[in-house]
Amino acid sequence: MRFLINSKRFNVFADIIFKPVLVLSIVLLIVGLIFAFFLSPDDYQQGSTVRIMYVHVPSAWLSLMTYLIMTVYSIIALAFRMPFGFIVNTAVAPIGAIFTLVCIISGSLWGKPMWGTWWVWDARLTSVAVLFIIYLIIIFINISFENVRVREKIAAIFILVGSINLPIIKFSVDWWNTLHQPATISKLSKPSIDPSMMTPLIIMTIAFIFIGITIAILRIKTEIITRENI
Amino acid sequence: MSLRYQRLLLIILSLILIITATMLILYNTRENISYFYTPSELNYSNIKINKLIRIGGFVEKNSFNKVSSSTFNFRITDDLNSIYVNYTGILPDLFREGQGAVIEGYFQNEKVFNAKTVFAKHDENYMPSSIKSKLENSGYWNKNY
Numbered sequence: 001m002r003f004l005i006n007s008k009r010f011n012v013f014a015d016i017i018f019k020p021v022l023v024l025s026i027v028l029l030i031v032g033l034i035f036a037f038f039l040s041p042d043d044y045q046q047g048s049t050v051r052i053m054y055v056h057v058p059s060a061w062l063s064l065m066t067y068l069i070m071t072v073y074s075i076i077a078l079a080f081r082m083p084f085g086f087i088v089n090t091a092v093a094p095i096g097a098i099f100t101l102v103c104i105i106s107g108s109l110w111g112k113p114m115w116g117t118w119w120v121w122d123a124r125l126t127s128v129a130v131l132f133i134i135y136l137i138i139i140f141i142n143i144s145f146e147n148v149r150v151r152e153k154i155a156a157i158f159i160l161v162g163s164i165n166l167p168i169i170k171f172s173v174d175w176w177n178t179l180h181q182p183a184t185i186s187k188l189s190k191p192s193i194d195p196s197m198m199t200p201l202i203i204m205t206i207a208f209i210f211i212g213i214t215i216a217i218l219r220i221k222t223e224i225i226t227r228e229n230i
Numbered sequence: 231m232s233l234r235y236q237r238l239l240l241i242i243l244s245l246i247l248i249i250t251a252t253m254l255i256l257y258n259t260r261e262n263i264s265y266f267y268t269p270s271e272l273n274y275s276n277i278k279i280n281k282l283i284r285i286g287g288f289v290e291k292n293s294f295n296k297v298s299s300s301t302f303n304f305r306i307t308d309d310l311n312s313i314y315v316n317y318t319g320i321l322p323d324l325f326r327e328g329q330g331a332v333i334e335g336y337f338q339n340e341k342v343f344n345a346k347t348v349f350a351k352h353d354e355n356y357m358p359s360s361i362k363s364k365l366e367n368s369g370y371w372n373k374n375y
Contacts, residue, residue: 041358079238115349116322122265177264184354193356
């Protein structure tokens with residue numbers, strides 16, 4: 001597992017898995033979309049609009065997952081002086097930002113027909129908007145300082161401060177009254193979603209994970225090369 | 231203790247402090263963060279006549295009246311208390327009796343709420359429409375979906 005903390009080993013490992021991961025993400029995305037559009041049923045309440053969920057929920061999960069990865073790498077990089085952690089942070093921040101943006105846009109398109117509004121300032125929507133702004137600030141930090149050693153540390157500390165937003169997003173629907181409904185899947189009890197709708201959701205989530213890994217491999221490799229040439 | 235574990239300890243301590251500070255802020259401003267009041271959370275202290283607020287709950291069964299083509303009145307309930315709501319405008323597709331809704335508007339007096347905007351709230355349950363009709367046919371459809 002040393003490829004997770006060492007640039008050289010990462011490069012070797014990434015070259016092996018890149019093609020399979022790329023093929024897998026394309027195949028999974030096609031299969032997932034076929035399931036989402038043709039093989040899954042209409043919801044009893046929302047009709048066909050429920051299909052937005054198959055893009056909205058995976059991108060929401062991925063936006064949180066990306067930030068979680070950045071948080072872990074920030075702790076390790078700062079505490080154990082591990083340069084690869086900073087490289088990963090710089091590389092994946094834009095990926096997380098894009099997932100957050102997809103989540104916000106698809107949620108907005110879903111909100112208009114269902115709730116009757118594109119956007120409200122309830123706790124869930126606001127905290128996700130804050131997550132997007134945090135991602136933007138991290139990206140700006142990563143491009144604003146001349147000195148790599150300085151900017152990567154500032155970015156990592158900022159990531160740690162911003163990580164407080166993750167539990168707020170997760171539990172916002174339980175702690176406060178929100179227009180957004182509570183979680184369907186993460187409850188300890190049986191998920192309140194039918195298996196025929198769970199299948200496309202899971203396929204799409206795995207597809208999004210593999211798409212994220214594909215872009216991350218490319219961006220991390222680029223970042224490694226960029227830093228070698230400074 | 232080696233330097234790297236001192237740094238790790240420092241990071242963890244800072245994180246705990248940040249979390250504590252944030253939680254204190256959120257806990258003490260929770261009334262303002264909540265998007266709406268439920269009928270039971272409303273009492274004489276926070277009912278302010280003619281002030282814009284949001285209330286939320288379920289549309290009470292058998293309370294919906296269509297006064298004219300775009301004027302409606304209904305009651306919003308949380309099973310304990312309920313509030314009488316007047317609304318003129320377009321209702322969202324999901325709006326129906328038994329369905330969750332959030333209403334933005336103001337109290338005309340302590341009993342009557344004038345709605346400016348109505349949002350439908352949907353729950354976290356997802357089910358194919360074919361199963362719903364099966365459940366209805368077999369008489370198992372009694373849950374408040």
